[in-house]
Amino acid sequence: MTPPPAHTTTAEAIAAADDRVRRPPAMSVGPVGWLRANLFSSWLNTAVTLVLAYLVVSWTLGLISWGVINAIWEVPGSGAQVDTSACRAARGEGACWALIGEKYRFILFGLYPFEEQWRPALVVAIFVALYVVSAMRRFWNRWLGLIWLVALAAIGVLMWGGVFGLRFVEQERWGGLPITLILSTFGIAFAFPLSILVALGRRQTSMPAVRALCVVYIELIRGVPLISLLFMASVMFPLFLPEGMNIDKLLRAQVAIILFAAAYLAEVVRGGLQALPKGQYEAADALGLSYWQKTGFIVLPQALRMVIPPLVNTFIGMFKDTSLVLIIGIFDLLNTAKTSIIEPAWQGFGVEAYLFVAAIYFVFCFAMSKYSQDLESEFNRHRRR
Amino acid sequence: MPQDALAADPRYGRTAPRRGLTLSWRDPTMRSIVWQIVIIGLVGFAVWWLVANTMRNLEVRKIATGFGFLSREAGLPIGESMIPYSPADTYARALLVGVLNTLRVSLIGIVLATVLGTLIGIARLSHNWLLARLAGIYVELLRDLPLLLQLLFWYALMQGLPGPRQALNPFGSVFLSNRGIKFPWLVWEEAHTAALLALAAGIAGTVLLARRFTARQMATGQRPRLWPWGLALMVGLPAAVWAAMGAPFTIDAPELRGFNFRGGGTITPEFAALLLGLVLYTAAFIAEIVRAGILAVHTGQWEAAGALGLSRGEQLRLIILPQALRVIIPPMTSQYLNITKNSSLAVAIGYQDIVSIANTTLNQTGQAIEGIAIIMAVYLTISLSISVFMNWYNARIALKER
Numbered sequence: 001m002t003p004p005p006a007h008t009t010t011a012e013a014i015a016a017a018d019d020r021v022r023r024p025p026a027m028s029v030g031p032v033g034w035l036r037a038n039l040f041s042s043w044l045n046t047a048v049t050l051v052l053a054y055l056v057v058s059w060t061l062g063l064i065s066w067g068v069i070n071a072i073w074e075v076p077g078s079g080a081q082v083d084t085s086a087c088r089a090a091r092g093e094g095a096c097w098a099l100i101g102e103k104y105r106f107i108l109f110g111l112y113p114f115e116e117q118w119r120p121a122l123v124v125a126i127f128v129a130l131y132v133v134s135a136m137r138r139f140w141n142r143w144l145g146l147i148w149l150v151a152l153a154a155i156g157v158l159m160w161g162g163v164f165g166l167r168f169v170e171q172e173r174w175g176g177l178p179i180t181l182i183l184s185t186f187g188i189a190f191a192f193p194l195s196i197l198v199a200l201g202r203r204q205t206s207m208p209a210v211r212a213l214c215v216v217y218i219e220l221i222r223g224v225p226l227i228s229l230l231f232m233a234s235v236m237f238p239l240f241l242p243e244g245m246n247i248d249k250l251l252r253a254q255v256a257i258i259l260f261a262a263a264y265l266a267e268v269v270r271g272g273l274q275a276l277p278k279g280q281y282e283a284a285d286a287l288g289l290s291y292w293q294k295t296g297f298i299v300l301p302q303a304l305r306m307v308i309p310p311l312v313n314t315f316i317g318m319f320k321d322t323s324l325v326l327i328i329g330i331f332d333l334l335n336t337a338k339t340s341i342i343e344p345a346w347q348g349f350g351v352e353a354y355l356f357v358a359a360i361y362f363v364f365c366f367a368m369s370k371y372s373q374d375l376e377s378e379f380n381r382h383r384r385r
Numbered sequence: 386m387p388q389d390a391l392a393a394d395p396r397y398g399r400t401a402p403r404r405g406l407t408l409s410w411r412d413p414t415m416r417s418i419v420w421q422i423v424i425i426g427l428v429g430f431a432v433w434w435l436v437a438n439t440m441r442n443l444e445v446r447k448i449a450t451g452f453g454f455l456s457r458e459a460g461l462p463i464g465e466s467m468i469p470y471s472p473a474d475t476y477a478r479a480l481l482v483g484v485l486n487t488l489r490v491s492l493i494g495i496v497l498a499t500v501l502g503t504l505i506g507i508a509r510l511s512h513n514w515l516l517a518r519l520a521g522i523y524v525e526l527l528r529d530l531p532l533l534l535q536l537l538f539w540y541a542l543m544q545g546l547p548g549p550r551q552a553l554n555p556f557g558s559v560f561l562s563n564r565g566i567k568f569p570w571l572v573w574e575e576a577h578t579a580a581l582l583a584l585a586a587g588i589a590g591t592v593l594l595a596r597r598f599t600a601r602q603m604a605t606g607q608r609p610r611l612w613p614w615g616l617a618l619m620v621g622l623p624a625a626v627w628a629a630m631g632a633p634f635t636i637d638a639p640e641l642r643g644f645n646f647r648g649g650g651t652i653t654p655e656f657a658a659l660l661l662g663l664v665l666y667t668a669a670f671i672a673e674i675v676r677a678g679i680l681a682v683h684t685g686q687w688e689a690a691g692a693l694g695l696s697r698g699e700q701l702r703l704i705i706l707p708q709a710l711r712v713i714i715p716p717m718t719s720q721y722l723n724i725t726k727n728s729s730l731a732v733a734i735g736y737q738d739i740v741s742i743a744n745t746t747l748n749q750t751g752q753a754i755e756g757i758a759i760i761m762a763v764y765l766t767i768s769l770s771i772s773v774f775m776n777w778y779n780a781r782i783a784l785k786e787r
Contacts, residue, residue, distance in 0.1 A: 038514035045513050052515050091545075206413070209421040213428060223768040225726035227740055228760045235753040239442045240435045320531035327533075327733050334534055350541030358530050358538070365529035 070094030078102060084345045091348070099349045100356050103340040107357065110175015110331045116167060119158045120178040126151055126158075127181045135371055148189065155182070171248055175331035177360065179250070183322040183332065187257040188315055194258065195265030196304075200295065202266065203273055214266075221263035226324050229256040234328040253325045261318050268310045272303035308379070312372035316365050323361075333357050439754070454750045455480075461745050463737050465653055476746055483742035484763055490656065490738065491725040491767070494663040498724060499717075501664060502671025507701070509676050520672065527669035533730050536662040540734040543654040549645050558638040560646060566657060567639035570650035576630035580623040587618035594618075655736035659728065667724050674716045678709035710782055718775035725767050729760075739763050 039049045072090050075098040077083045087096035100107075109120045130151045133139050139147070159178065162168035201207075201214035221229070233256035234249060241247065276299060284294040304311075326335040337357040341350050410416060443450060455477040462472050466482045467489060508520040527535070544563050546553065552562035560567040571577065594614050602608040639649030682705050690700035731738040740760055747756030 038512065041512060048513055049515050052519060056515075056519070206417045207421050209425050213424070220765070223765040224761045225729040225740070225764055227729045227732065228757060228764065231740075231744065231760070232757050235747065236757055239439045239753065241442075242438050243442065243445065316529070320529075323531040323533045324730070327730075334531065334537070338537060348545060351538065351545065354534060354538040354541060358534055361531055361534060362526070362529050366525065369525070369529060 066093065067095050072096050072098050074098050074101060082345050087349065096349045096352050099341070099346055099352050103346070103353070104356070106176075107333070107336045107340050107353065108176045109178065110336050111173045112175060112178075113167070113169060113173065116161075116169065119161070119166070119169075120174075120176070123155050123158050123178050124181060126155055127178075127185060130185070152186075152189070171250055174250070176336045177333050179325075179331060180319075180322050180333040183250075183254060183257055183325065184315075184319040186254055187261050187318055187322065190258045191261035191265055191318075194262040195269055196300065198262060198266040199269035199273060202270055218263045218266055221260055222267070226256075226260050226321055227327060229260050230324060230328050232256065249328070250330060253328060253330055257318070257322060257325075260321075261314070264314055264317070265311065268307050268314055269304070271310065272305075272307035273299065275306055276303045305379075309372045309376040312368055312375070316368050316372075319364060319368070320361065333360065448751050450752070450754075452755055454746075454752060454755070459746070459749075461742070461749065463742070464735075465656065465737070476750075479742050480739065480746065480759060483737060483739035486736070487725070487728055487731075487738040487740075487763070488767070490659055490663065490728050490731070490736070494660055494667065494724045494728065495721050497660070497664045498667040498671055498720075502668035503675050505668060506672035506675030506679070509672060510679060524669045524672050527665055528673075532662060532666045532727055533733060535666055536658060536730055536734055539661050540654065540658040543658050546654075549641060552641075552646075558649070560639055562646075563654065564645060564651075565654045566652040567646045567649050568652075569636050569638040572633075572635040572637050574633045576627050576633050579630055580627040583623040583626040584619060587620075587622045590618045591615045653736075655731070655734055658734055659731050659736045662730075663724055663727060667720055667727075670720050670723075671717065674713055674720065675709070678713035679705055681712045682708045707782075714775065714779045714782065718772065718779070721771050721775065722768050725771065726764060729764070 040046045070090055071094045072087050075082060075084050075086055075096075082102065084096070084098070087098060090096070105114070105117060108124075109117045112120050130148065133147060134144065157163060157166070159174060159182075160169060160171075198214050198217060201210050202218065204211050204214075230253060233252040237252050238246070280298055280302065281294070284298040289297065322332060323334040325332050326338065329335075331339070334357060337353040338350075341347060341353050407415065442448075456475050458473055459476045459479040460472050461479055463470055463479065463482055465486065467485045468478075468482060470478060470482050505520045505523060508516050509524065511517045511520075543565075546561055546563045549560070549562045549564055552560040552567075554560055558567075558569050591611070591614065595611055598609050598611055637648045637650075639646040641647075679701075686704055686708065687700060690704040695703065728738060729740040732741040732744060735741070743756045743760045746759075747753050750756075
């Protein structure tokens with residue numbers, strides 16, 4: 001065996017030594033490399049980055065000067081004697097957060113008796129706790145239904161009062177955030193079971209009449225805007241009932257929202273039912289299960305699990321859509337904000353009021369949306385494995 | 386013959402024994418018939434009960450029924466209308482104005498939201514970190530706020546603009562004030578209509594030419610240059626028509642007279658707020674659809690396109706988007722339907738669409754049922770038309786599988 005030529009070994013040795021010593025060029029790793037790759041990779045990219053950076057900086061500075069530096073946080077006087085001239089003077093240059101300081105109780109709780117407003121505040125807390133518990137998978141068992149029943153009963157007691165020494169508060173005085181949460185939560189709680197029935201009905205091949213009924217219901221509701229249903233609930237529904245029988249406006253709006261949401265949820269549920277492999281249906285049949293056993297034990301647990309992310313998205317849509325009750329004059333969170341600027345002293349400060357409620361809506365919707373994204377990635381991870 | 390043998394075999398071609406309908410709860414067919422009768426009966430009874438109540442109530446309250454009111458004088462003023470209208474016209478015409486206003490805001494909204502949404506969806510996938518992040522923030526922010534809140538916000542912002550005398554003047558003779566946006570506009574003459582028609586003909590001609598050139602490319606591998614023809618057809622032809630008819634060109638610029646502007650084109654604050662809200666809100670959803678559609682195209686397609694030497698823009702335009710469209714179109718259809726239905730929120734900020742006008746009508750006449758029936762009929766018609774069109778388009782671009 002002849003040894004390899006000496007010069008090759010030397011060259012290799014040098015190269016090896018070089019590799020050990022040399023680091024990747026500073027321009028391609030580390031923060032500089034990251035900047036070059038992600039912000040300044042080409043002339044066009046550099047131009048885009050610079051223009052966007054300029055816009056972001058100038059808008060952020062403008063927002064800070066409007067919302068913080070030049071903002072008016074307090075004005076003298078209160079109630080009818082409030083003096084908002086400082087806000088008027090700063091108009092355009094600074095926000096008038098004094099409006100929120102003065103009106104936040106009204107925006108959050110509407111005309112609910114002032115000294116009793118701890119009750120709607122507690123109701124909001126119960127709702128939030130209910131959402132958090134429902135989101136935790138540890139509680140996804142039969143107890144969840146019981147928790148919901150207890151929580152909803154507690155909410156009813158707190159809002160109405162009249163028992164346990166609580167003062168009775170009639171429904172006309174409810175308003176603000178509790179109304180938004182009540183409309184959306186009860187809406188989901190009733191629309192969801194209804195939507196499952198309708199979705200199952202739409203897939204009934206052996207009962208053409210039931211199937212046709214479900215199709216007509218879904219397509220009719222999905223073809224018209226929610227507003228028209230709310231108008232129906234507010235102006236047409238009283239005509240439907242026998243004389244002397246009267247249903248409260250809030251309840252009528254609630255029914256309209258339930259019927260509306262059920263049609264959209266039914267389509268989501270149907271997606272899950274269709275995505276379930278046919279073998280599951282056949283296996284359940286082969287075991288001799290009855291229709292309801294098959295549906296309850298085999299089909300729904302799998303089908304609903306598959307559509308949880310789109311279901312949460314529909315819930316988000318519902319939550320936002322409850323704001324439409326403003327148009328028929330129910331005092332939800334958006335309507336109290338709109339009403340808070342009706343007094344002449346506060347007229348023209350709509351932007352501040354709407355930003356305040358926007359922040360509240362955003363917190364709720366963003367939390368739900370993040371939750372649905374996490375669930376989705378978790379489910380997908382399971383599937384990839 | 387094997388077939389004869391098969392046919393002779395009594396086991397061949399035998400179907401399950403057909404049993405007649407038995408009057409027993411164990412018979413599934415019987416059961417489903419009974420269930421259907423029960424359910425239809427219950428629904429029928431509920432409908433009958435509601436209708437009977439309604440009839441009685443209408444009689445007691447002496448509310449007229451039927452659509453006779455449509456031919457009566459409306460007496461309701463409408464701020465903006467695409468067809469000549471005065472309060473002395475009939476309810477039918479007022480409602481027609483409402484339908485046209487709904488269609489106008491929906492159509493413009495659909496076009497603008499599609500363009501903006503596609504741009505933002507692509508921007509979210511950009512290699513530029515800042516651009517992708519900003520697009521992401523836009524989508525998260527706009528999606529999670531109620532549309533009605535956004536509309537009221539934009540409307541409040543428009544109303545917060547200074548009056549006509551202190552109107553903002555960003556450039557030229559464009560004025561922003563609480564009376565809306567004023568901008569210079571052409572004095573319209575017949576020559577312009579003719580030029581527009583010529584432009585339409587030019588676009589049609591260019592499309593036809595492009596098709597023929599593609600066919601020739603398929604046959605010979607040579608593609609003739611399209612752009613000189615396109616330029617001639619789409620710019621030269623309208624310009625020639627316009628010049629032949631005397632080349633009229635007068636600009637009507639808005640001018641401050643007293644307390645308001647005279648002349649020029651106007652976009653009312655209501656329309657501007659509604660359009661802005663609808664477009665920004667729906668664009669966030671469309672951006673997500675476009676992004677999901679592009680991500681659904683296999684990475685190998687990008688790499689193959691890159692290997693062919695296409696630039697990133699060409700890769701996107703020629704290879705990725707046509708494939709992504711198949712994923713994008715169905716959810717896009719429901720967004721278009723959403724824009725149309727959401728335009729009904731106009732009633733909250735005073736843009737007079739069909740809901741707003743029908744609502745006023747039913748308040749004036751007291752005929753709630755007819756008013757709401759009109760609203761629902763209009764939206765059902767629009768929804769069905771959009772569905773039919775999009776289904777046709779979807780079928781056209783669907784993958785042609787052998």
